Amino acid sequence: MPEVVITTDRTMMSNHHGKEFLGFVATGPAIGLPEGLWLWISSPKPKILGDGEPLEAPYGLRKVEASLIKNGIDAKIIDPDYLGKYAEETKVLMVGHHDFFAYGPPSNEWWLITGREPINRISFAKLMESEPVRRMKKNGTKIIAGGPAAWQWLYEPDKWKRWGVDTVVDGEAEKVIPSLVRKALKGEELPSYLYVGVKDVPLLDEIPEIVKPSVNGLVEIMRGCPRGCMFCSVTLRPLRHIPIEKVEREILVNVRAGIKRGLLHSEDVLLYGADGVKPKEEPVIKLHEMALKHVEELAWSHASLAAIRYAQEKYKLISKIMEMVKTKQDFLGVEVGLETGGIELAKKIMPAKSAPYPVESWHETVEEAFKIMHENDIIPAVTLIIGLPEETEKDLLQTIELLDRLKQYRSLIVPMMFVPMGALKNKEFYRREMMTDLHIEVLYKTYQHSIFWAKDILKKYYLKSPLQFPLRGLLEFFIWYVERKVNSFSEELPILSKEGATT
């Protein structure tokens, strides 16, 4: 039995049917479907190897596991359904999450719009109140929580106390976690909140390589981001490019375990090996050649619109990469940030988002990048934030104008309400009562756009194998249901003229 058990709730411990994007379904409450079906769409149970160890586990948990194992600590990731087997002997229970309490985007806007708690929040609370976790606590197990959503515990002091969480670790954990766990194993006093400052952030050679497979073959190629947007916490971290040999070894950990998918994780995949914000051709090509040698299917986590435009204009790099990718698959999925169409707002809060192009030409950069992706079968899930501090009516009108220009490009645009993070962490959360007519119009346009393109994507690209037909049917039903709701909602609101609606 391991001394240290690492786990998370079902919405995280899943491979989401091999489609990372379906994991986002868990950020909302069950809409138009029973909760069990909703959870099955977003987070089916993973394959279990024996004794409750999942075949694939979230990459962040794998990094923590690797760090502990490397430091001689007996640690194992266990699926939440199997914690009962470990309840008597576990000395330290570690829980990680991207969004413990659903305060992050896009959970918080689903919550705000529907007035109902998202599934990920409910699921995490169920884990912490489950019989095995309560039994562990009664037996004196120390509980350590961490991950990108660590900050959310500060807004939930009652649950922190009620669930007996001893320490919350905020920041990159690999370097600090072995000594913290050793302290816990020895029964020494633990800090209640451990913020990982710059001096404790691991250097490249201090980042351990995963030793067991990650969900959907996710491997990290970079950490940090040079663009410095004020609302983003990534920007507080130093920039590190993971050497290609290290990335390859992690891909091979996955491939040898039968995970033939690869998901390259970076805040901007096209900046791999770049100096600053201008992509370079050679490192990006080499990275893709290496990855495609091993995997049967590839995806990117994030790319910036400016890098997409620059890479194509300077090197035709997007076409070259997609030519390679299309030897294996029809399309490539990625998340990109549009955030705002307000030029003055962009100047204030994300002045480098458009670089190397001037921020004044943000609309051209966005449209050009959308066009490049559309023509090359890259399907972006695009984030757009409303309620940013200092946002004006003019910014919202410019956003609406930009959304109109983007109608013709295949994409899913996901609106998000402002959550105070990064340099703006002391600002106010966006609340329902702050919603203006222009916010409603922005939301309406994004829903119209995304519903139109979701149908197209489902028809042409997604879930085409017969085995995936039930899942496909449920998604089609969900899109139909949302479309009906959005249409009936729009009829009640005079601000939303049908003529102005997209698509």
Ligand code: SF4
């Ligand atoms: S480009 Fe994206 S990851 Fe980079 S600082 Fe801006 S929001 Fe954060």
